[in-house]
Amino acid sequence: MAYGENKIVRVIRGRRPKIVVIGGGTGLPVILNALKEQNADITAIVTVADDGGSSGVIRDYINVVPPGDIRNVLVSLSDLPQEEKDIFQYRFNSSDSFFAGHAIGNLIIAALDEMQGNIFDAVQSLSRMMRIDGRIYPASNEPLTLNAEFVDGTTESGETEITAKDKRIKRVWVTDTDSDDKPKAVLPVLAAIMQADAVVLGPGSLFTSILPNLMISNLGDAVRQTKAEVIYICNIMTQQGETDHFTAAEHVQVINDHLGGHYINTALVNGAKIDMTKFNPADYDAYLEPVRNDFAGLRAQDCRVITADFIDQHSGLVFHDGKKVADEILNLAFEAYSRREREQD
Template sequence: MTYSDSKVIRVSRSRRPKIVVIGGGTGLPVVLSALKEQDAQITAIVTVSDDGGSSGTIRNFINVVPPGDIRNVLVSLSDIPQEQKDVFQYRFDSSDSFFSGHAIGNLIIAALNEMHGNIFDAVQSLSKMMRVDGHVFPASNEPLTLNAEFIDGTIQAGEKEITNKDKRIKRVWVTDTNSNKEPEAVSPVLEAIMQADAVVLGPGSLFTSILPNLMIPNLGEAVRKTKAEVIYICNIMTQLGETDHFSDCDHVDVINRHLGGHYVNTTLVNGAKIDMSKFNPKDYDAYIEPVKNDYVGLRKQGCRVITDDFIDQRSGLVFHDGEKVANEIINRAFTAMSTRKTTE
């Protein structure tokens, strides 16, 4: 296990690094925006098993892949003017009983899904309209249902229902919402993973944003087989109903167990103390405490550890510092490129 003080090792930059980021939730756009500034070739693979909020409502009414995470990722990589982004992100307030809670972007994605007949082509069409720098791929072309088995042996389906159980999760898997077919990712998703220099997992909810993607059989197999550096961005805070009292090692262990081996090559972990006096629990009702560091346990997982002050708490909220995280990802990607070149 090695440690870094965030000094970026510069290697020959013969081409833009190919970086695939897999996940969902609010942390993903922060990292994608920072990577965009680093001039990387970005592919975002976004979870499609969300069943809460506006995404869940739209999904239930018109049977479409939940659009919320896709919407936020599109905005983070878009080169359209900010005013247009604001319109796309606008959410109707509660005074409008029909549109209450819905973001305009979610409705546009749902409409394009109907026009194209599938979510993958819909997102590619919208990516062109929004001048997206990179690629945004739904993890699956079909809506997926997240399933969980808890430590006590009980089983629950549905992301929202799983977290509401507030039980320790043993394992998760996904099923096709509309059929008995095995969930699968489309070929561009698999090709992006296999051709990547770095495959980044997170940041995001461990069991409901990251693992649902890896549990798509052919997508998980691609992550196992890729020669890319597999990087996990560990969460800063534990999450109620998912990772209560987890250490950074616990997070990595769960990913590796679901993949069936030690596939995480590098883990980015926060080593700085969080100023809890700035922390407003009302803003994070699902979060409990800072994730504890367990370097001994991480060593046993066989992964490189890069630890730094990865916190951006300037607003009083606890986010990853996108610039610092992106620097480390770029560093590892170029190192992987250099290593691959010397071995070929």
């Protein structure tokens, strides 16, 4: 290890370890920020199938990719002063029928999308403005619609509508919102996955934040083909309408089933007891219970299990401890690089 600019610098033969993180939702920025603090070479691939909240309203008014998850990832990897990041994250408190509840950053992303003509170039421009340490790539250059089939045989479209059904989901897939074209990821997304030392899935909503990315056909193919260590960060709590009563092994099984094989190499699973007396389900009713470990079920899928105290619990909420998770990811990235080196000798 070497040190510089108050950050730990870990290198693999003169370069920082290449980590690709794929997902969306509130858990993703926690992991990205921790990896940034350890000077990993980060590429964040962010879901574009969200249709809720401010993102969904903007998507209805302006035909753009929903910006919410992209906004949060930009802030997590930005080297701007905190005051400027706070402005970007600010939500209007106005009673105005349009601006109420909107984040300034969402409006800026939507404006740049229109100016640049596509979301990929818009995010690259904004990344330069916000002094991003790493790369941020939308999973697709076009807005996508999430579709689901439930175990009872019925189907539904749209993230919000799917979760509102509160039914067990059998499978999901994505379609281009505005055309019959097959959703595709752009070449930089695929190159990042193929060149990575580690590809990280999660944390985040299994069916609505992680799988929508993998269901983009060429992106899913890249995850199947990469020589990187494919790591799944298992959620700490189950989620109503998506993973009710799921074990850790069932989370991995769903991803493997959608990919068509055993492609998750390692699962990071919380092993610490959660103090439920500090947890207030009334405030966060989408979270039901701690995800139960199932080591036998994971090993049956050729998945290595790393279990540790991965939680940061305070103020009645349960989060992943970003530093602990980042440490494990970097260790696995070094292992994967060394393994490839041996195979090439």
